[in-house]
Amino acid sequence: xxxxxxxxxxxIGIGHLLRCRRLAVRLQSLGFEILFVVDxxxxxxSGFLNTFSxxxxxxxxxxxxxxxxxxxCFLKQMEGVAPQEVEAVLVDDYRLTxxxxxxxxxxxxxxxxxxxxxRDPHDCQLLVDAKWEGKQTVQRYQDKVPxxxxxxxxxxxxxxxxxxxxxxxTTVEMEQTTSLSLLLNLGGGGDLTMLxxxxxxxxxxxxxxxxxxxxxxxxxxxxxxxxxxxFSQQHTAVEPIINQDGLFESLSHTDLYVGAAGGTLFExxxxxxxxxxxxxxxNQYNELxxxxxxxxxxxxxxxxxxxxxxLAKLIWVMLSKIDRLRHLYQQPASVQVDGLGVKRVxxxxxxxxxxxxxxxxxxxxxxxxxxxxxxGYQLSSxxxxxxxxxxxxxxxxxxLIKMTVKERMSRLQHYIWWLQVNRRSSYLLExxxxxxxxxxxxxxxxxxxxxxxxxxxxxxxxCTAIDAIYALNQQLKITSATFPELAWVAVIHRExxxxxxxxxxxxxxxxxxxxxxxPIVQSCFPMATHEEFFYYIREPQSISS
Numbered sequence: 001x002x003x004x005x006x007x008x009x010x011x012i013g014i015g016h017l018l019r020c021r022r023l024a025v026r027l028q029s030l031g032f033e034i035l036f037v038v039d040x041x042x043x044x045x046s047g048f049l050n051t052f053s054x055x056x057x058x059x060x061x062x063x064x065x066x067x068x069x070x071x072x073c074f075l076k077q078m079e080g081v082a083p084q085e086v087e088a089v090l091v092d093d094y095r096l097t098x099x100x101x102x103x104x105x106x107x108x109x110x111x112x113x114x115x116x117x118x119r120d121p122h123d124c125q126l127l128v129d130a131k132w133e134g135k136q137t138v139q140r141y142q143d144k145v146p147x148x149x150x151x152x153x154x155x156x157x158x159x160x161x162x163x164x165x166x167x168x169x170t171t172v173e174m175e176q177t178t179s180l181s182l183l184l185n186l187g188g189g190g191d192l193t194m195l196x197x198x199x200x201x202x203x204x205x206x207x208x209x210x211x212x213x214x215x216x217x218x219x220x221x222x223x224x225x226x227x228x229x230x231f232s233q234q235h236t237a238v239e240p241i242i243n244q245d246g247l248f249e250s251l252s253h254t255d256l257y258v259g260a261a262g263g264t265l266f267e268x269x270x271x272x273x274x275x276x277x278x279x280x281x282x283n284q285y286n287e288l289x290x291x292x293x294x295x296x297x298x299x300x301x302x303x304x305x306x307x308x309x310x311l312a313k314l315i316w317v318m319l320s321k322i323d324r325l326r327h328l329y330q331q332p333a334s335v336q337v338d339g340l341g342v343k344r345v346x347x348x349x350x351x352x353x354x355x356x357x358x359x360x361x362x363x364x365x366x367x368x369x370x371x372x373x374x375x376g377y378q379l380s381s382x383x384x385x386x387x388x389x390x391x392x393x394x395x396x397x398x399x400l401i402k403m404t405v406k407e408r409m410s411r412l413q414h415y416i417w418w419l420q421v422n423r424r425s426s427y428l429l430e431x432x433x434x435x436x437x438x439x440x441x442x443x444x445x446x447x448x449x450x451x452x453x454x455x456x457x458x459x460x461x462x463c464t465a466i467d468a469i470y471a472l473n474q475q476l477k478i479t480s481a482t483f484p485e486l487a488w489v490a491v492i493h494r495e496x497x498x499x500x501x502x503x504x505x506x507x508x509x510x511x512x513x514x515x516x517x518x519p520i521v522q523s524c525f526p527m528a529t530h531e532e533f534f535y536y537i538r539e540p541q542s543i544s545s
Contacts, residue, residue, distance in 0.1 A: 001033040001081065002349070003109075005074060005091045008038070008045065010221040012281075014188025015263050016092045017048060019114065019159035023090070024052055026162075026346040032087070037077060039064055044220040048245070067096050071103035083108055087353045090114070091124075098123040110352050114159070118144075126150045126352050128345055130158040132290050132335055152348060155294060158341040160263065163248045164270040165339035180212040180319055183241075183250060185259035186280060188219035192228040197305070201312035203235055210319055215250065217259075218242045255322050258315055261286055261299060269295055269337050274325035276318060276415075278303040278311075288388040295333030297387055300411055310412050317420045324419075328384045377467075379474050382426035382438065387418050389459075390426070393438055399457040402493045404527040425478075429471045435459040439471045441479055443486060446523045452479060452488045453524050465498060472506060488538035489521045491528035500534065508536040 004024060008017040017038075024034045034052045038045055040063070041056040057073045064070055078086065086107050091100070092114035101111050101123040111124040116131040121144040129140050129151065137154050145151065182202075184195050195216045202214060216232070218225055218240050232238040241250055247264060251257065257268040261277040268275045278300040279285050291299050298318070303311070318325060382390065391414040393399065400406045409417070426440040441454035456471060479488075490508060492499050504510075511518060513530060521535045522528075528535075 001035055001085045002027055002088045002090060003035045003037060003078070003081075003086055005037045005089065005093060005096065007093045007095065008188065008221060010189045010223050012094070012189060013186075013219060013221055013262070014044075014048070016094075016114075017045070018188070019263065020090065020092050021048060021052075022159050022161060022342050023346060023349075026342050027349065028052070030346065030350060035081075037074060044243075047243075048220075064095065067100040068103070070096065071100045074100075074104060075106065078107060088112055088349060090349070094120075097121060112349055112352070115141075120144065122149075124149055126152070126348060128152045128157050128159075130155055130341060132294060133287065134290050134293060150348065150352070152345060155266070155335055155337050156341060157345055158263075158266050158337060158339075159345060160267055160270065160339055160341060161246055161248055162339060162342060163246075164267050180210065180255045180322065181253055182212055182214050182315065182319065183217065183247075183254040183257050183259070184214065185217040185247070185257070185264050186219065186222065187260050187262050187264070189221040190219065190223070190260070190280065192216070192218065192222050192224045194305075194308075196224070196227050196231050198308050198312060199231060199235075199238060201309050202315060203237070205309075205312050205316055206237070207316055207320065210316065212237065212255075212319060214238045215254075216240050217244070217247065217250075256315070256319055256325070261291075265296065266294075266337050269329075269333075270339050272326075272329050274298075274318065274322065274329045276300075276315065288392075292385070292388065293333065293335045294337060295329060295331065297328060297384065298415055303412075307412055310416065314412060314416050314419075317416055321419050324384070331385065376431070377470055378430045379427050379471065380430070382428055382440075384418075386426075386428060386438075387415070389435070390414075390418075390438060393435075393459045394457050396457070396459075398461065402496050402499075403457075404491060404525050404533070427471070427475070427478075429467060429474075431467065434462065436463040436467045437471055439475050441475060443483060444524055446520045449520055450486055451520060451524065452483055452486045453490070454479075454488070455490075465502075469502060472502065476506065485540050487517070487540050488536075489517060489524055490536040490538075491521065491525045491533040492536060493533055503536055503538075506538070508538045511535050511537050 004020050006016045006020045008014045028034050036049050036052050036054045038054065038056055039058050040060065041054060045054065055077055057070065057077060058064065086109040088110050089104055089107065090112040094117065097120040105111060105123065112126045113122045113124040114128045115122065116129050118129065118131065118140045124145060127141055127145050127149055132155050133140065140153055141151055186195065199214055199216065214237055216228060218228060220243050229240060232240045244250065247267065251268055251271055251273060254273055257264065257273050257275040259277060260280045265275060265277050275296055276298045285301050286299060288299060391409055391411060395408045400408065424440040424442045426438055428438055429436045437456055437458045439456040441452055444451055444453050454475065488508065490503065492503060517537050518535060
C-alpha cells in the first residue's frame with residue numbers, strides 16, 4: 001500500500017490533489033493499493049478519489065493546527081494498518097516539512113515528498129520538484145534534504161495528465177471556426193469575483209470584429225461561484241466550465257489561456273497554446289527567463305484590481321494577434337514539457353520501494369540546449385521572443401535617466417505596446433553570447449514629411465563605447481539600404497556628451513529652435529524639451545552605403 005497525504009481547499013485549490021491523483025492512477029495500474037489521507041472528506045474529494053481508499057484526519061469541528069499535531073493524527077490513523085503493508089508514504093502538502101516527516105518515519109516506510117517551493121527542509125528518501133530555475137535548478141533542495149535523498153528536479157517531472165504528452169500530440173489542431181475561445185482559470189480554488197470583474201471589462205471592451213467565447217473555469221473549491229454563474233447567465237458569450245474532471249478537452253479547443261501560473265499553464269504549453277498568466281500565490285512567482293526557457297512569454301508577477309481594465313485590453317490585443325502568437329508558441333523551447341513526468345516519478349517510487357539504488361537526476365543540465373558562442377559581434381533582428389528582455393533593458397536606471405520618458409514601463413503596459421503599437425525595427429547586439437544593447441529605428445510621417453527616428457539602450461554596464469559605435473554603424477548601413485531618401489531626426493540629452501560626440505561623428509548636426517525641421521523633431525519626441533535635450537538631424541545625402 002502507498003499512503004498519500006495531501007490537501008485541497010478554497011485557499012490552495014486542488015493542484016496538490018490532482019497531481020497526486022495522477023500519480024496514484026499510475027501506481028494503481030502497476031498493482032499498488034492507494035490510500036489517500038486528507039483533512040476533511042467532502043463531496044468534491046469523494047468524487048475526485050472515488051477509485052481509491054480515503055481517510056479523513058479531522059472532523060468538521062476540528063481542523064489542522066500544526067504539523068506536529070498532524071503527524072500524531074496521521075500515525076493514529078495508521079494504527080489500523082499493519083506496518084508491513086505501508087510500502088511508501090507520499091506527502092504533497094505545503095504545511096508539512098521535516099518535522100512531520102521525521103515523526104512519520106516511525107512507520108519504517110520510505111518517504112516521498114512533492115514540493116515546488118524550494119523553501120522548507122525535508123527528511124525524505126525521494127523529493128520531486130518540477131520547478132524550473134535555469135542553471136539554479138540543480139541546486140534546489142541541495143542543503144535541505146539528507147545527502148542520500150534522491151532529487152527529481154525540473155519540468156521532466158511535472159505531474160500532468162498523460163494525455164498531454166507531446167510525443168503523441170505536439171500541437172493542438174485548431175478548428176476552423178469564426179469564433180475564438182478564451183479560457184480563464186484560477187485553479188481549483190480562488191475567489192471568482194476576480195474573474196467576474198475581469199469578464200465585465202472584457203464584455204465592455206470586446207471589439208466588434210472579434211467573435212469570442214469566454215470560458216471561465218469554476219473549480220470545486222472556488223468561492224463566489226454563484227456570482228460568476230449569475231454573470232454568465234446574463235451574457236451569451238460567457239460559457240462556464242463547471243467542476244470538470246481535467247481540462248484536456250477544453251484546452252484542446254482553446255485559442256488563448258489566461259490564468260494562474262499553476263499546473264494548467266504547463267498543460268497549455270504541452271499543447272503549444274498561447275498563454276497569459278499571473279501569480280496569485282507566492283509559489284507562482286517566476287523569473288521571466290525561466291518561463292521563456294519553457295516556451296512561455298507573457299507573465300505578470302504582480303497584478304492589482306486596478307489593472308483589470310488594462311488586463312482585459314491586453315487579452316483582446318492578444319486575441320487579435322492570435323496567429324502571430326501561435327507562431328511564437330510553436331517555436332521549440334530550450335526546456336521541453338513532454339508530459340511524461342507521472343511515468344518517471346512512478347518508476348522512481350517503484351525502484352525506491354524495491355530497494356534499488358537511485359542515482360541523482362535533474363533537468364538542470366540534461367534538458368537545456370547548449371547554445372554555441374561566437375567570438376565576434378552578432379547583430380540579430382528582435383522578434384517576440386525578446387518581449388521581456390527588451391523592457392527589462394529599457395527599464396534599467398542608467399538607461400532611464402537619458403530618455404525622454406523616464407518612468408519605468410510596467411510589464412502589462414509593455415505587452416500592450418509591444419503587440420499593438422510597436423512599429424520599430426529592433427536589433428540585439430551580442431558578443432560571445434552576452435547581450436550588449438538593443439538598437440531600433442522606424443520611419444515616421446509628420447505633417448507630410450517622412451523621417452527616420454531611432455534609439456538604443458544598453459543591456460548592462462558591460463557595453464562599451466566601441467560596442468555602441470559598432471551597432472550604430474551597422475544600423476546606418478541597414479537604413480541606408482532601406483530608406484536612402486529619408487533624413488534622420490534625433491534628440492540627445494544635454495548631459496550625454498558621449499552620444500553627442502558619437503552622433504556628430506556619424507554625420508548628425510545639431511539644429512536650433514529656428515530650424516525648419518525643429519517642429520518635426522518636437523512632434524516625434526514630444527517629451528524632449530529644449531531645456532533638457534539637443535535636437536539633431538542627419539540629412540539623407542550624408543548617409544553613405
